[in-house]
Amino acid sequence: MSSRYQQGLGQDASSLSGPVRQRSKQACLPCRRRKRKCDGNLPCNICKGYGYDCEFDNGAQSANLKRPVPSDGSPQPGGKVTRLTYPQEHPKQPTESPFFPGILEPSKARYVGRYSSIAFPLYVGLEVQATKIPRLHSFAYHTGIRKEPPCAVTCEAAQKIPWNTARSLIEVYTATVHPVFGFLDMDQLYVRCEKHWHGQPQDLVFEAMMSGVIAMASLFSGTLDQDTEMWFILHAKEILEDCVISRFPSLEQIAAWTLRTIYMRCTARPHVTWLSSCTVMHLVEAAGLHHASEFVMQTTGNAAPSPEMFNIVNRVARVATSLHILIAFEYGRSIITLNGQILENLHPTTGAKDLTFQLCSLVAAVPTNLSGDALPMMQELFSSLDMITSVTVDHDFLLLLRADLALGIYRRLRVMDSKFQQGHNDRVIAAGTAALPAARRLASQNRPWWNVIGTVFQFACALLVMDTPTSCERLVETMDTLEMIVDHLNTHLAKEALSTARQLVRASLDKKRRGVESLEHIVRDASPDSTVSDTNDHLPQDTAAMSPSLTSQLPLDLDSLWAMEFQLPL
Template identity: 30%
Template structure:
């Protein structure tokens, strides 16, 4: 009986045709599924003929791609690829999968460890009622808190006119009449000023946050949102991102984005349009306000694996004008690259490698901006790992250099009592990526990363930080334990007492004909091309005691 011949696919998908790979003709094909390509077929139109009308029940949808916005977000041929990209963008899913790979029985639960420093709560569980702004504190104290905000936060998130703010603050205390929605701006700035000037929360900070929330939630819209309402919501999103849960932040940031669209600030309407025009404000302030709101919504959505709010026209806001002492443009300059990592958009090896190199070439000067750059690089690295791709040694070296710089910036911010959300999030994610890279240089950075996370946890002694440090410690411990188990197996194989003890093999010449297979092995496995075969085949390298001496490298976390 003759064996069945392999059936050839009648039609190969376009990625397989371009890369000259075997295609099984399915949708998606096995090759595209394994490599993360966007599988699609070029369908050439046939000669039209009269077709019978079809009922809705028998209608067949054409092939769709993940870039199509008309179909369901979770359907189509790229469903598995979409799920992988969602998991890669989400730090929580990536950590969970890393733990399952190391030790499924003891892996950390699904959680966004170190997403921020944690909630700021008083020792006594009090529920203060909202007060009038002038009843919370004095004008002098409000100025001090505002000064802390404009010194530490405004250079990175510069969307408030400082001169106008202090003028309206003075007027608010002189009139003693509620300024309605602008009170949410005053209270929001002062609450964030408390956060960045006082290590421990105070009753003043709690009252300020309650007053800001009350102003925003009770405001009744009778038309398009004005600039004060939008500014108040952006401030609320910033405060929640640094102190509250991911879901509360996502809801607030999504609400802010919808209000921005309703206001007409973005996208800009056509001059001859009859639709409402945007609220009146300085064009540069408008770009900064929209940019910061967009930045917060994109990354909160990525972390949770939820949908981000996008406008009907997905054009990004124009970069803000540069100002002395202001680096908002550095942070918002990362927004186009961030949006390009949307899970609905598939990226191949060339796209991801190019994005990584572009990010590494970026110039970021201040700690919050550097950590924003690190956060984006970590996301690209997670995407590269999820697609089983490799990066070259020079690029890996540049990545480790940037991550080391990020750890130094996180320590600076912790010592300066600047609780940006990245001060906890980035060091924790760096530890996970270093374990995933699993190279000698990356593992050598683990002590520095653990010390940085420990410093942040001791500076902000919250349940959130204690949990983050415990999870990181567990991941490193499980990785160490697995290495020790592997070394024990190698030791048992090399020191088998029941086998005849062979003498050490003589020095091998890889250039000889006998070992020509080594050349073929190196050619087939590009990862071996950096290995010095002469050194590898040296008889001294075959000493079991030398091989097992690597256990001393792993004892740092016992």
């Protein structure tokens, strides 16, 4: 995928960027002083990119403001730096950024902020108009007294399993995982895998990504034994953590780490899973996928990628971010937010229902920055609950995921001692109830998504805490579902969850019994003369002083009494 990325970046931009840029009749004063090509806008792209104060002669300014904004990127100052422009499905005017633009080195897919010490020598070279501008490099980053270790891994996956087995596992992944986490070009993956197994080895990063696909497919199909499946996971880990390979972040590296994180969420502990998702987010930043394109400059003059490649880039960033938010939100850890635009502008594909779009729509409703006053936080949580439960999903895993997010908001509101309205409780119960048959189906199909049992267990806990007639009714089906899934899985973690849920139900029952016993004790110990033996004992003896209308209705009907109009003497 990285090779296509580079090819896409090298395509002709004229077919992607609209009309050809017109040559400006008048350059701004900074561009004229520095002998740069100016686009004639105010501010122009050169001044906006380098932080110059853009200004025109009085006569030239009004003329230039009438020119249309060019649709291509910034010109190359000194033939070295240009602005990266991705094609937009819905073109819009670039917004002003409060930050300086970053720099992307496409050959290494490495992004740094403009204020970075690594970028500063390059800008100094531009400022002093050096003949040879310094490259984007970590000059003097350390003393250099030790050599870097060589790469310690080799391509071995093709020798581990035959091509027929690998091909069947790719088909399993395409049918089970890819519909929900659709961030890979499966057609290209299949072609490259076939070459990899037939004497045309691909690079190590591709092997790490491919190993993640095989491991996930084995997890969902049971094709490989656990030792072989674990070999692919550890092989991918060894590749991804090698210092020679990790120094060059790429789309394939982000994809491989995302696959590793999904596998860990299904099989590993919360802390290490969260750490893996954080690594994915840092790689998204390192590859420069977290910034809007109008605020990124390149160190070479490559054009924008093709629309197909842009879609892959977009989906890799959004799936990686969504996965991290899901893991951190559920675990109660910090959420790394690189840019608010990460979860925007992912448009559904045409044709079949785009489940990846539904996944990102669910996560987009999750509040990622809960800080400040309690009242605005609660209002944001209630609003998020309404949005999440109103998202329509068409996959059993997404039904469970929607319930997970609703339960996560419910837990946060309970910690804040929020007063729930009946409608909000009903939304949580409805989301959890819809997830129960989905969990039963996934368990019977041997689809071990991480929330097959977790959602049902958390829903049972929430129903016990709600303690309403509706929640008690739903608890019966929830516990039956949990028992069915545990019987099917027959694992230690599943049995442990069922045992804990039963303990909580018994504790709730004991609490209710103690309350009933206290009430029975009060009634049993009450003296006979203090009990109400007759409904008329408390009425006045002199009924003649009462209104005739009241006398005719004895014994009193309380409902009629409240509806009565009394005429009081003046």
